Amino acid sequence: MTTVGFADMVSFTQVSRELEEIELARVVEWFEETAADIIASCGGRLVKTLGDEVLFSAGTPEIGAEIALTVAAAIQDETEVPDVRVGVAHGPVLPLMGDVFGTTVNLAARLTSLARPGAVVIDAELAACLEKAPGYEVTRIVKRPVRGLGIIQPYVLRRSGGRAT
DSSP, X not given: OEEEEEEEXXXXXXXXXXXXXXXXXXXXXXXXXXXXXXXXXXXXXXXXXXXXXXXXXXXSHHHHHHHHHHHHHHHHTOTTSOOEEEEEEEEOOEEETTEEESHHHHHHHHHHHHSOTTOEEEOHHHHHHHTTSTTEEEEEOOOEEETTTEEEOOEEEEESSSOOO
C-alpha cells in the first residue's frame, strides 16, 4: 500500500497566457523546486513533474498527508504563484521504471480536480488511515461521480486546530 498525490497549479493555462515566457519559466521552476524540497524533507518521493503538476508518493499515510498539506500551504503563501489543488489516495500501486500506475494513482488525479484552490482532498482509504491520527482533521464532503471510477466518497484534509489548508 502506497500513498500517492498530485499537486496541480490552479488556472495554469490562464497564467501561462498572461506571463512572459521567462516569468512563466520562473513560476514553474519555483513550484517544482518548492514541491520537490517539501516532498524530500517529509520523506516522500517525487515521482515526476508535469510543468504545472507534480506527482509524489509516500510510504505511509501520515507522510503523504504531511506532504500534501505542506505543499498546499507553501504555495498558498507565495503571492506570485497560483494556488495548488492537491489530491491524495492510498492503496496499491504498480511501480514501473520510476513511475507509478494503477487505480490509486488515477483516483489521486481525479481527487485533485475536486479540490478547491489551496485545499487537499483525499480518498476514503486515506481518510480511514488518518481519522485517529493526531494533527489531522478529516471532513467528508458530497459523494461525486468521477470519470472511469464511478461514484467516490471524497474527504477534505486539514490540520487539526482550525488551521485551514
